[in-house]
């Protein structure tokens with residue numbers, strides 16, 4: 001059994017603001033260490049549950065945060081960018097996916113560092129008319145390759161969204177959000193237990209978690225922050241303009257729709273250089 005662990009940073013216990021998650025800021029090294037510690041708990045749990053191999057995909061910002069030298073030495077590490085599946089790179093060869101340090105979708109009230117894929121660019125993202133966040137987009141990508149997301153950790157609002165969208169996936173609430181930039185973190189001893197026990201149970205039961213393959217055609221609709229993002233994204237002829245800030249793309253399946261959407265989003269971001 002092959003396990004992919006995708007690790008973001010906003011949902012790590014103790015992280016309370018953007019400053020904590022940005023390379024070069026005074027507290028960044030503290031929180032990348034905590035991010036690596038949470039990752040190690042998940043790696044240990046996955047092997048305890050019978051995993052033959054574990055791949056960790058660093059999924060935050062520049063995707064060079066997890067400390068390789070401190071990471072459990074049984075796990076492989078994907079770090080850096082560019083990678084076609086972004087946060088789900090490695091799902092191509094996984095039987096179960098674990099998400100650590102995740103966060104609620106953009107615009108969620110009282111949710112830690114809520115955003116979707118790109119905080120500076122995306123206001124809302126829909127999958128076939130359903131408002132979604134990174135967890136739901138990633139679940140569709142993993143499902144394309146036949147793997148379910150079996151476990152997600154982060155704040156209480158994320159857990160609510162996962163409960164409403166990914167039946168069978170276990171969650172761990174490692175902190176409670178008071179505001180986007182203010183959290184009440186669980187005691188570290190509780191965080192460690194929730195992750196260690198939760199991931200092990202989730203991976204052990206992975207075969208019982210439904211793989212939610214999205215039947216094609218699949219449409220992603222993205223409302224950008226600025227009309228310029230949409231304007232530039234529409235240079236691609238397969239991108240349709242819905243309104244001033246909103247575009248949509250349709251693919252034969254989740255993977256094709258993702259490639260179109262991700263490409264359009266990245267193209268749209270070039271307007272910020274102007």
Ligand SMILES: [Zn+2]
Nearest residue numbers: 008009060061
């Ligand atoms: Zn992140």
